[in-house]
Amino acid sequence: MEDPFRTIEWKGDHIRLLDQTLLPSREEYIAIRTVDEMCDAIYRLAVRGAPAIGVAACMGVALGMLTAPEDNREEFDTRFKAICAQISATRPTAVNLFWAVERMEKLFQAASGMAPAQIKELLVAEAIAAEREDRTICENIGLMGRDLIDDGDTILTHCNAGGLATAGYGTALGVIRAAFEQGKKIKVFSDETRPLNQGSRITCWELQKLAIPVTLITDSTAGSLMQRGLIQKVIVGADRIAFNGDAANKIGTYSVAVLAHYHKIPFYVAAPLSTIDKKIDSGTQIRIEERDPCEVTHIGGICVAPSDVRALNYAFDVTPHELIAGIITECGVARDPFVKDFESFFSR
Numbered sequence: 001m002e003d004p005f006r007t008i009e010w011k012g013d014h015i016r017l018l019d020q021t022l023l024p025s026r027e028e029y030i031a032i033r034t035v036d037e038m039c040d041a042i043y044r045l046a047v048r049g050a051p052a053i054g055v056a057a058c059m060g061v062a063l064g065m066l067t068a069p070e071d072n073r074e075e076f077d078t079r080f081k082a083i084c085a086q087i088s089a090t091r092p093t094a095v096n097l098f099w100a101v102e103r104m105e106k107l108f109q110a111a112s113g114m115a116p117a118q119i120k121e122l123l124v125a126e127a128i129a130a131e132r133e134d135r136t137i138c139e140n141i142g143l144m145g146r147d148l149i150d151d152g153d154t155i156l157t158h159c160n161a162g163g164l165a166t167a168g169y170g171t172a173l174g175v176i177r178a179a180f181e182q183g184k185k186i187k188v189f190s191d192e193t194r195p196l197n198q199g200s201r202i203t204c205w206e207l208q209k210l211a212i213p214v215t216l217i218t219d220s221t222a223g224s225l226m227q228r229g230l231i232q233k234v235i236v237g238a239d240r241i242a243f244n245g246d247a248a249n250k251i252g253t254y255s256v257a258v259l260a261h262y263h264k265i266p267f268y269v270a271a272p273l274s275t276i277d278k279k280i281d282s283g284t285q286i287r288i289e290e291r292d293p294c295e296v297t298h299i300g301g302i303c304v305a306p307s308d309v310r311a312l313n314y315a316f317d318v319t320p321h322e323l324i325a326g327i328i329t330e331c332g333v334a335r336d337p338f339v340k341d342f343e344s345f346f347s348r
């Protein structure tokens with residue numbers, strides 16, 4: 001089946017992206033014309049999900065350099081550095097953002113002997129390639145993970161790790177989609193995923209578009225469903241995975257993993273290799289984004305708490321590797337001790 005939407009697309013002089021903050025009530029594409037606009041889109045989650053943020057970062061760098069002066073090499077280089085720094089400062093947890101900026105930096109360095117006009121072309125080509133690659137990587141994650149799902153399974157997912165969190169197809173939802181495309185009769189429970197409701201707003205919307213049966217639950221319902229034997233697998237995405245397998249994902253993922261462990265339900269993480277941070281060997285080193293408390297005190301712009309109450313808004317948590325049955329990547333399913341499998345995947 002064709003993708004029912006396009007997360008992000010290079011359009012020559014601008015970037016077109018589906019504004020995810022408006023879903024599901026409005027399906028609106030916006031045009032990003034400057035680095036400021038791209039940084040704002042990433043920060044306010046108009047584009048979100050680790051792999052999609054990575055693609056947005058590549059495209060943001062290429063876009064910003066389109067207007068860089070070609071007659072002054074020093075200014076050209078300074079502009080590049082400033083753009084990379086600005087994009088890197090938008091969100092701290094998803095490593096794909098930094099992976100993307102590093103990818104563009106490497107290219108910029110390798111092309112340092114070339115004329116600015118040529119470098120601009122290379123940066124654009126790299127950003128477009130990153131988008132295409134991500135789609136293919138997600139399809140491969142689907143192929144690698146689909147046999148973990150049995151016919152008749154009901155799967156719980158948290159947040160949104162679907163086509164909209166990537167350049168297309170998705171990671172956790174990609175595995176579910178691939179199993180569904182094999183003809184397996186599967187059902188999905190989607191946690192609503194407070195505070196910003198990526199589960200209810202985006203995962204449910206995507207799964208409905210794909211005709212995959214989905215039932216929305218509040219975040220606090222998952223344990224009860226597990227206790228009743230109504231969930232056979234859990235699959236989620238990740239924003240950053242340490243080399244020992246500890247995985248940061250949307251806040252609430254850790255609670256789901258603990259529940260799954262208690263109920264002996266396999267808990268899987270699906271993510272591309274670009275989400276694995278080779279520089280850190282434990283989840284304790286992952287910086288967790290803390291966002292505006294208003295996201296907790298308000299739902300859809302309506303205040304649901306006393307206006308002066310203190311609220312804490314960690315956007316992510318870390319699930320320790322021992323709670324993870326497998327990490328599904330485009331190269332295969334890594335198992336504990338993850339470091340061994342990761343090393344083999346990266347050496348290919």
Ligand SMILES: CSC[C@@H](O)[C@@H](O)C(=O)COP(=O)(O)O
Pocket residue numbers: 045048049050051094158159160161162165166170171172198236237238239249250251315
């Ligand atoms: C394939 S996306 C994996 C994760 O990025 C996803 O599960 C998630 O936590 C997204 O958080 P968000 O704050 O919406 O960007």
